[in-house]
Amino acid sequence: MSILLNRETKVLVQGITGRVGRAQAKWMLEYGTNIVCGVTPGKKGEEVEGVPVYDTVAQAVAECGAEASVFFVPPAAVKDAARETIDAGVSLIVVVTEHVPVHDAMEIKDYARGRTVRLLGPTSPGIITPGQAKMGIMPGNMFHPGRIGVISRSGTLAYEVCSDLAAVGLGQSTAVGMGADPVPFTSLSELLALFDADPGTDLVIIVGEVGGTQEEHAADFIASQMTKPVVAYIAGHSVPEGKRMGHAGAIVQGDMGTTKSKISALQKAGVVVADYPLDVVQLVKDRLG
C-alpha cells in the first residue's frame, strides 16, 4: 500500500517539452510511472519519449484520463497552470518548481480550498512510491519498497535518510516531499494523517528543517490523533538568525523557526527525535522492535 501515488496512477507531465521536463519524464518512465501524456501550450501533436503532448490540461484529461500532474513549468506560470489543472479535475498536483512567488502560492491554496485536489510543493522534490511510481526529481535508486512513510521538507536530506535506511534493509511505503517554501500547499499534519490511515505504513519519519511552524503544529496532531509511531530529524541546529539557508522557507526569525522549538514540541508529543540523520535508522529499528 501507499499514499497518493501507485503504479496505476495516470500521470500527466506539465512542461514536458522543456529541458528539465523532458529529462525527468524519461527517468519517471524508466522507473515505471504510468505517464499517459504531457502538456505544453502550443506543442500539441509532439511526442516526448513516446508520450503524446497536448496544449491544455482539459485535453489531456479528456484524451488520456490524466488524474495526477507533475509541474516542470517556470515559476511565473505556476499560478495559471495550477488553476487550469484544478479546473480540469486533476486530483493530485506536484509542483517541483522552485521560486514560486509566495503570494501566488497563497492564491493557489485559496483556489484549491473546497475542491477535491491535493497539491504538494512548491519546491517539492516530488513523491515516490518505491517499486511503483514517482512524480518528481527524486533519484529512484535511493528508495526501496517497505513500510515506512517519509515526509521531508528537503529533497537531498530525504535521499540521505532513505539510503541510510536501505543499508539496513528498511524501505518506504511512500516518500513525500512537502516542499521547502514558507507556504506549503499541504501541511505536515495533513500528510501525517494520510500515512496514519494507510495500512501499508507502520511508522512515519519526519525530515524537517529550520523555519516556519509546521513541525510545532504537527506535534499537536501527533499528540491528539496519530496512532502510529513517529521518528524525526530536524536539520539546522546552529543556523544564524535571519539568514535564508538555501530554501525560501528555511529561515530563523527571532525565536520562530528554530530546531529547538520544533524538537521540544515534537518530543512533548511523544516523537523520538534524532540528533543527526544517521541516528534515525537506529531509532526506527528500536521503535519497530
Add this chain to the structure above:
Amino acid sequence: MKLYEFEAGNFFRQEGIPVPDFVIADSPQATREAAEKIGAPVVIKAQVLTGGRGLAGGVQAADSPEQAEEIARQILKSSIRGFPVKRVMVVNKAEVAREFYLGVTIDGLAGCPVVILSTAGGVSIEETAKNHPEMVFSRQVSISAGLSLSDAEEITQQAGLTGEESTRIAGIFHSLYQVFRKYDAPIAEINPLVRTAKGEYLALDAKMEIDDSSLFRHSDLQIPSEDRIATPLEKKGRQIGVTYVELDGEVGIVSSGAGLGMAIMDIIGRRYRPANFLETGGGISEELLYQVMELVLQKKGLKAVFLNLLAGINPIHEGAKGIVRFLQEHPTDVPIVARVRGNRQEEIWQMLREAGVEAFTDAATEESVERLFRILERTK
C-alpha cells in the same frame, strides 16, 4: 529582499499612508543641513536592514541642527547588529499622544495573509503578544477577497477604537494591505503608527520586504540589491548563483542540497565549526563548481573543505571537472574532502582522487565526516 525604512516609506506614501517628510543624509554636514531645512527638534534614524535600532542607539532626537550633526557623526561611525550605518533619516520630531502597531504578514500554516493591530505601539509585536495578548487583534484574510475597508474597521472597533480614530486607522490598515499585495511582501509593518498631540496620524516607521521569488515582476522598482547582502563573500555567492552564508568557523562546506547542507553543519558542529553554508542548487556544471571552489577557499582560517554531492538530477561528473581544474590551477594546502554518491560515482571518485581530493564513498554523511575529523586531527 529587505527594504530600508526610507524605501518602504516611499512605497507606503504612494499608497496614501501618512508618512512624514524626511531627508536622507550620508554625512554629519548633510544631517545638519537637513535639520535646518526641516526645523528642530528632529529625530535622526540609522538606515540599516535590521531591527533593534532604538536599543542600539540608532534612533536619537536632536534639539538643534548642531546637535543633529553631532549625533549623526556618532551614528554614521557605528554598526548595528553588524550592519555598518551608511545613511541616516532626518525627520521632524512628532509629539506623540498615542501609539499603535499595524502589520500584515503571512500565516504559513493557514497559507493566507494575516493582519495584526495592536494598541501597544513602539515595542515589538512578539513582545506584546507574549506580555499583553489582550492588546493584540489579528485576523486571517482570504487572499481572493482581500481586506475591505469595513473588514479593517471591524478590527479597529474590536480593539476598542471609536469615531475618527477608528476610521482613520482602518483606512491606513486598508492601504497597508494594498501595499502588501502590490509589492508581493512577506511582511509590511508600521510600528509605531501614532496620533500626535495635534490629532494627526503618522506612520513613524516603515518596514517591508519584497519576496525574492517575485522580483521578476517588480523590475520597474529599480531597488539595488547589491548593498543589502551582508558580506563580500555572500555577494560573490549571489553573483555566481549559489546560496553562500558566511559563518565563523574553520570547515568550509559545499552541498548539492539545502537540507543536506544544514545537516552537514549539524554533523560537523559536533567537533568543529562550519566556516560557511553553501548550497549549489540543481544547476551544477563544470563552471559553477570551479567558481564554488574559488569562493569557498577565499574564506580566511580554513582547516578543510567538505563537499557533499549527491548525483541525482545534478550532473556531478561535470561539476567534478570544475573542481579538478580549479585545484590544478590553484594548488592549496587546505585538505579537500568529498563524499560523492549516485550516478557515475566511480568515475567521479577516480577523477577527484587524481587531483588530490580525499574522495569518500560512504553511504552515510556521518561516516565521511568522521574521516574528515581524523584528517583534521592529524594536521593539527
